[in-house]
Amino acid sequence: MTESLFVEPKERGSWTVVDVKGEIDLDTAPQLKAVLGDAIKGGAINIAVNLEGVEFLDSSGLGVLIGSLKRCKEAGGMLALVSPRRPIRKVLSITGLDKVIPIHDTVEEATSA
Numbered sequence: 001m002t003e004s005l006f007v008e009p010k011e012r013g014s015w016t017v018v019d020v021k022g023e024i025d026l027d028t029a030p031q032l033k034a035v036l037g038d039a040i041k042g043g044a045i046n047i048a049v050n051l052e053g054v055e056f057l058d059s060s061g062l063g064v065l066i067g068s069l070k071r072c073k074e075a076g077g078m079l080a081l082v083s084p085r086r087p088i089r090k091v092l093s094i095t096g097l098d099k100v101i102p103i104h105d106t107v108e109e110a111t112s113a
Contacts (some may be wrong), residue, residue: 006029006053007035009044015111017082018045021053024061026097032061036068052083057091069101072112078102082112 003030006021016039024032039047047068051057069079080102085090092098102109 005031005062007032009035010085011040012048012111013098014076015046017050017107017111018113019050019053023056024051024064024095025056026060029058032096033064034066037071039100040068040071040075045072045075046080046111047072047077048056048080048082048104050082051085051088054085054088057084057088062091062095062097063084065097065101080104082110 004022005024007018009016009018009084011017018035018039020032022028026094036047046108049065049068065079065081072079080105081092084103089098089103092101102110
């Protein structure tokens with residue numbers, strides 16, 4: 001059975017904040033990829049992905065984040081992550097993504113960068 005993923009983009013100044021809740025895995029990563037892709041196609045170049053409500057992130061989710069980071073940078077913007085839980089932060093650290101994608105404690109901190 002597929003776990004559900006809640007993804008909601010909203011504008012915050014020059015940033016698009018994407019709130020994500022649930023598990024990001026092989027089944028749900030395409031949903032996140034579609035929302036981020038639509039935001040970038042729609043002109044968003046600065047995206048903050050709020051991971052506060054994410055309980056699990058696998059390599060599929062990491063791939064979506066890396067691809068979105070690349071697309072944001074190509075458009076002259078950036079991708080930031082907000083408030084990942086400890087297990088998610090550990091995955092980001094082990095993979096070295098915490099050195100490539102800025103991680104912030106709050107949406108306010110990310111969107112004022």
